[in-house]
Amino acid sequence: MQAKKRYFTLVSAGFCLVLLFYLGGLQFRTSRTRDDHGDQVAPRGAEHPWPRFPDPLLPFIQWDQAESENFNSQGSPRQKRDANTSIYKGKKCRMESCFDFSLCKRNGFKVYTYPQQKGDKISESYQNILSAIEGSRYYTSDPSQACLFVLSLDTLDRDQLSPQYVHNLKSKVQNLHLWNNGRNHLIFNLYSGTWPDYTEDVGFDIGQAMLAKASISTDNFRPNFDVSIPLFSKDHPRTGGEKGFLRFNTIPPIRKYMLVFKGKRYLTGIGSDTRNALYHVHNGEDVVLLTTCKHGKDWQKHKDSRCDKDNAEYEK
Template identity: 50%
Template sequence: MQFKKRFLLVLLSCAFLAFCYFGGYRLKHKETQTLEEYSEQWVDLNYEKDIESSPYLRRLGGDVLPKNQNCRMETCFDFSKCNSDSFKVYIYPSNPDSEPNPISSLYQKVIDVVKESRYYTDDPSQACLFILAIDTLDRDPLSNNYVRNVPSKIMKLKHWNHGRNHIVFNLFSGTWPDYLEEDLGFDTGQAILAKASMSVNHFRTGFDVSIPLFQKDLTERGGEPGAVISNNFPLRKKYVLAFKGKRYVYGIGSEVRNSLFHLHNGMDMVLVTTCKHGKNWAENKDERCGVDNAMYDR
C-alpha cells in the first residue's frame, strides 16, 4: 500500500513538473506575443493620437511623413522647363480671381528681392521655378500672419502641377505645444521646401533648402543706396562669402568658429580667423593658429 502511495506521489510530481515546464513555456510564449501585440497597439494608439492632434496629418490620410518625403531633383523636378542659357523665376499674381492674399512685410521683402533680380520673369512659359504669392512664412495658426485656406488657394493656381518646380518658403510651422515640423497646414506636394530650423529627419538632401531664421526688420539688401541697378540684382561679385573674426580656441562658440576654415578656399570664399582672443589664447592655441593668425593679419 505504501509503495502504491509513493508511486502515485512520484507520478503526480512528475506530471506537475512537466506541466510547469511545458505550460510555462507556452505561457511565456503567449506573453511574448501579447507584449508584441500590445506594443503594436500602443504605437497605433499614439499614431492615432498624433493624427487627431494635427489637422494636416488627417488631411494626408494618416501619413506621419509627407507623401513626397523621398522627392529628389531627378524625381520631382522638371528640367525641361529650364532654359540652359537663362534661369528664370515666376511669381504668381498677388490676387488671382480677385481674391486678396494677405502678405506680411517679411514675405513681401522676399518677393521684392526676386522681382528686382535679373532672374525674374512675368511670363510663366519662360520660368524654370515658380514662387507663390501666398504667404507661407508663418504657419502657426495662432499667429496674426497665418494665412487661412491655403489648400484652396493653391488649387486655383494654374501652374501648380502638384508643386513640381515650385519653391515654398517657411520660417515657422505648427503651434503650441507640439510645433510639428511637417504641419504646414497644407500639402506641399512635390515643391521644394526652403525652411528655417529644419531637422535632418525631414530635410531632403539635394532637394530642400535650409535657410536662416531672419527677423522682420531685416533689410532687403545691403550696400550704399544706388548700388543696386534695377534688374541687375544680385550683383556679380568676386567673393561669394567673406568672414573675418576671432576664432575662440576655447569656450562657448569655439566649435563653430573652429570649423570655418573648412569653407575657406582662398578664392571666392574667404574666411580668416585669429586665435588672439582672451588672456589665455596662447596656452590653448592649436597647430593651425600660426597660419590662421598670419592670414588674418594679411
C-alpha cells in the first residue's frame, strides 16, 4: 500500500512538472509571435509592440551574431556534419544578416566588376555576363561607390573535368583586397562538382556572398538571398535578340517548338532518374528532348537498350 502511494505521488509530481514546462514554453512562444511578413509582433494586449523598421533597407546584423543564434543547436544531423564544408558555412545567411545595406544607402545601387588580370582565362559565357553588367546604368568603375561586387574570375564551370575549370580559385579569391569574406558579393555558377557525384561545392568558401546558381538543391538554397538561374549556352544572346512569336491571348502560342532540351543522359548517379525519364515526353515534333549516353570514360559499362537510338538523335 505504501509503495502504491509513493508511485502515485511520483507520477503526480512528474505530471505537474511537465505541465509547468508546457505552459511556460507556450507563454514564451506567444510572446514571440510573428506576423504574416515574418516580423516579430507583440502578443495581444501588450503595451509595447516589437519594433518595426519603416525603412526597406534593414539594419545590418553582424555575421558572427547571426551565425551563433541557434545554429549549433538546430538543423539536421547532415547539416551539423557538413557545417565546416564550403556550401554550409554561410547556410544561415539572409539579406539582413550578410548584406550591408549601408553601401547602397550611400551611393544608390551600383555594381562593381573586378578588373580582369592578365593570364586569367575566362569563358565566353562569363565574359557576356560581365559585359552586360558593365554596359548597364548600374555599373561603376569605382569600388568605393559600389553596393554589389562581381568577380572577374570565371566561376561558371566548377567541374574539374571541364576545360573551362579555373584552377587555384580558392587562393585567388582570398587574396582579393575587397573580398571581405564575400559580403555584398554575387557569385555566378552553372556547374559544380564532378561526375558522377556532382556535389554543389564550387571549390572555395563563398562566405557571405550570394550565389546565382543553376540546379541548386533545396537543401542548400538560401531563400531571399540566393538566386536560382537557368542553364544557358555560350550562344545565348547577351541582350535583346529577335522578337518572340507569342501573340496577345494566343493559346497555345504560335511557335514551332514548345519545349526543347539537349544534354547528357546520366546513366548512374545524381540526376540519372530525371534524365532517363525524358524520353517519355519526347515526341520529336514540338517537344524535343535529346540526350546522349556518351558521358564519362566508362559510359559503355552502363549502356542501356536506348543508348544507340538516343545517341544517334542527339548527333543529328
